[in-house]
Amino acid sequence: MASSKSPIQGVGSGGDPQELVLRGPHTFRVHTRAYSDPAIFDLEMERIFGRTWVYVGHESEIPQPGNYKTAHIGLQPVIVARDDKGGINVFYNRCRHRGSVVCREPRGFANNFRCPYHGWIYGKDGRLLGVSMRDGYPSDFQQPEGLQKVPCVDSYRGLIFARAVAEGPSLVEQLGLAATWIDRRVNMSPVGEIELVAEPYVVEYRGNWKFMIENIIDEYHFAFVHEPFNKLQERYGDSTGDYGAHVSGSAKDMNQRRQAGRLSWGGVGGHGLGERRVSDEQLDSLLAGEDGDYYQGLLEKYRREELARMVGGGSVMTHPNVGMIHRQIRVVRPLAVDRTEVTIYPYELKGAPEADNQGWLRSQERFYGPAGYGMPDDVEMFALNQQGLAAQAVDWLILERGLDREQVTENGDRFAPVGGETPLRALWVEWLKLMSRAD
Ligand code: FES
Ligand SMILES: [Fe+2]
Known part of the structure; x- marks a missing residue:
């Protein structure tokens, strides 16, 4: 009888991280133990969190x-x-x-x-x-x-990083392309500064820390995990208090809007971006709208193409522990191999119209807060993910979506049409590099 096991199964029982990520022209798989083995978690604390910014x-x-x-x-x-x-x-x-x-x-x-x-x-x-x-x-x-x-x-740009060892690359070197992505978000402030003024929201889940940072740049899940939210949007539209975090319409419209003009980036250094650009019509209507002065002021400083990307936003995941999503900084804190704390700090754009800052704050409470329509669903998913990994008869997780559609820049950063797992793979390439450094 043919074995039900894949020919690429059969990782050794040792703790070598090299054995936990399989890469090839058509292959990208991560072993269960990378999320569930306490010895791997200890090594991550030493070699990733102990040595990087x-x-x-x-x-x-x-x-x-x-x-x-x-x-x-x-x-x-x-x-x-x-x-x-x-x-x-x-x-x-x-x-x-x-x-x-x-x-x-x-x-x-x-x-x-x-x-x-x-x-x-x-x-x-x-x-x-x-x-x-x-x-x-x-x-x-x-x-x-x-x-x-x-x-x-x-x-x-106001984000403070610390490194537990004296030797290593500068912060800007570690950030690589992520620095440009952070710029795009902070530059939405007329004075180029963001402020963390609201109380943060803290949540803990029973799952590995990497599930959260993968999720920040995982477009694939939205239509499924957030189906109840999409249905609410479809039925009640923005009347439920949305300001812009998620624009309403039919589920099909919303999915199309989420895909339009978007790329997924996987940066050298393990960083990820779901790039989004607003259309020319959307930008024109903002420039002519109620906050037109604010957008005109930005247009005087940045090229129109850049402004379309700035306004479009898109989630940024900066390896290893911080994301910028909508108007929030999200911090991931590993507690144990199967326990993680996440803190969401809403931020305001200094000098932006008050209604814009307040609208975004309300919008994020609605999706991410304790009674929100989105974050609790994600967090439940991370726990389910960890529970599923207890079935160790299946060894590998598959991260091959969009693998054949990736393009590489001369710096080695990769991008592909949105929805592929390019940013997740970048994270694992960096993970492998850091985890393999014995010195
Ligand atoms: S004074 Fe700090 S532990 Fe005693
Ligand atoms: Fe989500």
Whole structure:
């Protein structure tokens, strides 16, 4: 009897990441263990999150000296803080005494940080300012200098990244083409700045972290996972409060609109973009519409073609842990091989019409919020995805959609008509590169 197994099955039982991604002219498959093996997850924390630029926050969250926020680099807790000179420092959120988290709040203002356990005090710049009941220590006590600093901190257009190792490419080098995509979003502000002003929305799911970052640039799922939302749109249209995140019409219209003028990009460095361009008619109607001055101002700064792409938006996934979707920054935090936390930070365009910023905020609440029509469906899908992988008699996941339609730029970035899995494959190519580096 013929075996039901594919001839490409049969990965070794060792932990070599090279064995977990199969690539060929007509093949692109990822092994189950890349999503479900705790040893692989540990290696990801070391070789991906431990060595690359990881998003930790936005400058507008810490505008003044004393403002701070807490974040994570992989599993490691950090504090992102503005010092008295206006500089941004990132410290490990771990007391030098006996290791407690020093700062428990997601964000705030503090003249200094006092450890909740035994009261050691650290300054905004991380220096240890005081050891409580100091006289109980030996006279020659070797006092640590302060919180341990993360060696590399840099920001791009207000997005702050940190890297746990000193050596490596610059942030701009790591971002590659993703920098252009971030520019497009931030340049929608007349002054070129975005602000995170609304409260974030946090959700946890029982699935691997890569399901979320793949989903950011996965156009394929929309008609299926979001079918209930599409039906609501079809029936009630924009009267349910949509501002632009998802434009209504029949399910067929919506799907056509989602495909029109769109490309899927997979960038060197593992970044992905679902590029979208508004039509000339749509752009003309915006230029002549209620917010015409705002769009005219942008047209004076950017070429018409560029503006059509800026307005079109499209989801950006910046490897390894941050996305820009609609008017939000989405941060993915791995907790365990099968547990992930996602935080959605809505942002506003500084200087854009108030109604535009408010409309987008309401629109996103409607789709992504706790009672929204979209995000809960995605999150359920990630858990189902993880549950399905427990059937290990089937080894491989297939990511071959659009493989034969890809084109490659001279820089090595790839693109294909929207709906293919080009951005997902770029992510896995980078995963393989980083995971294979033993040094
Ligand atoms: S653990 Fe921080 S003061 Fe003791
Ligand atoms: Fe979705």
